[in-house]
Amino acid sequence: MAFETLASDFYGYEKLLTDREKDFIAVLREYLENDVKPIVNEHWERAEFPPAVIPGLHSRGVIGLGWDETKAFENSAVFRGWVALELGRVDASVSTYVGVQNGLVVGALGVTGSAEQRAEWLPKLASGEVLGAFALTEPQSGSDSAQGLQTIATRSGEDWVLNGSKRWIGNATFSDITIVWAKSAEDGQVKGFIVPTSTPGYTATKIEGKQSLRMVQNADITLENVVVPERLRLQGANSFKDTAKVLRLTRAEVAWSAIGVAVGAYxxxxxxxxxxxxFGKPLASHQLIQDLLVKSLGNITASIGLCTRVSEMLDRGEQRDEHSALAKAFATSRMRETVSWCREILGGNGIxxxxxxxxxxxxxxxxxxxEGTREMNTLIVGRSITGKAAFV
Structure with missing residues (x-):
């Protein structure tokens, strides 16, 4: 399939991609348009994730991009951002599935796993042999995860025993492993664990009644004396600072996904x-409609520009927490405006x-x-520009 720049990419940022990256995007776009887009509304309405899209995404190499153990070719963070945009442009739940499997689970292993853990798990996650979930948020701990985690990991000889609960964990109803973050009873530091979901004491219960990302299978997780061997502890995850390294990467990709959602609505x-x-002519001929469309396109274009720069900084090793935080806060805020304007354009048919x-x-x-509310990301940026923390 020949690559064509999206009409919504008004300034042609996709032209920054290499020919090989463009070919990848073209193949992915064709699959999403022909095989995924036609089925998402029915699954969204039923709050079911379409299992057929999982092998389709994995076989096209969407998972594992960016890691030496899995990537099929050298690729840029800008390219990986465009992959997230393409996914979000068709459906945010499909984009979220990839974000969990690729950004959070693969990312956690890539950033904090030992060489042996990376070699063992990353290829399996990339191929889809193993599906993963990422368990950080808790019923009483969301934005304050750095200090507020109540899930406890207690050392017992060569094992760790986990007790606690997690909430809003995407992909958790069908995952084979879950990356669980828990506070060590020994030193009070947050550590990460690869927990097979078949482990006794581990249960995941689907959260019902969601009216957003209905296809994503979010779950409440209960951990009751879950025994995890030391070899399944992420060897490079020794404090929340290490967890934050993973979130820094994924926040930027969530920003790209948000652009995709705005593009899809636009x-x-x-x-x-x-x-x-x-009134006898197409809606597009009316000034007020054109105003909403142009404002939407402006939001999309500004967000692409910002996220392109943040991704370039990541490739150069220059990206810091405040950079990805600003991208996430800005792109999701502009997305929220844009989808509202687009719904307005459709009038009653917009619902x-x-x-x-x-x-x-x-x-x-x-x-x-x-992955960080607008307020929390704003405070991360605010601390950077003022030198003063204002979180509480």
């Missing part, structure tokens, strides 16, 4: 505006799944909040 609204006739926009509108709320 493209659906633009298509509707050119086809829908009111039915037939036209896709309401799915993007609802899903945007979850991206706006997860």
């Amino acid at each position: 493209e659906a609204a633009l298509r509707y505006a050119t086809e829908r006739v009111q 039915v799944l037939d036209y896709d926009v309401i799915r993007f509108f609802a899903d945007a709320e979850a991206l706006y909040s997860y």
Whole structure:
């Protein structure tokens, strides 16, 4: 399939990709358009994740990009951002599945795993032989995870015993392993563990009633005397600072996914505006509609520019926490505005799944909040520019 720059990429940022990266994007885009997009609304309405998309994504090499043990070719962080955008452009839940498997689980092993752990687990996660989840958030601990974790890991000889609970854990109803973050009873530091979900004492229960990211299978996890051998402790995860290294990478990719959600809503609204006739002419011929479309395109373009620079900084080893935090806060805020304007363009038809926009509108709320709320990311940036922490 020939590569074509998206019309919503108004300044042509995709041209920064290499020919090989463009070829990858073209193949992925064709798969998403032909095999994923036609089935997402029905699965979203039923709050079910379509299992058929999992092997399709893995076989196209979407998982494992960026790691020596798994990547098929050298690729840039900008390219990986565009992959996240393409996924979000079709469906935020599919993008979130990849974000958990690739960004959080593979990322945790890539950043904090030993060489032996990386060699053992990363290829299996990339191929889809092993599916993963990432358990940090707890019922009473979200934004304050750095200090507020209540899940405890107690050393017992050559093993660790985990007790506690986790909440909002994506992919957890079908994962084979879960990366569990717990506070050590010995030194009070946060440590990471590779926990097979078949381990006695581990249970995952699907969270019902969600009205955002309905396809994502979020779960409550209970850990009751779950025994994990030392060899499954992430050897490079010795404090929350190490956890934060993983989140720094994934926050930037969530920002790219948010752009994809905005693009998906914008493209659906633009298509509707050119086809829908009111007062004897297409909606797109009306000034107020053009104003909403142009403002939406402006948000998308500004967010792509910001995220492109943040990803370039990552490739050069220059990205810091405050850089990814600003990208996440800005891109998700602009996404939230954009999907609202796009829903407005569709009028009453904007609240039915037939036209896709309401799915993007609802899903945007979850991206706006997860992996660091706008407020928390704002405070990370604020601390950087003022030199003063204002978290409490």
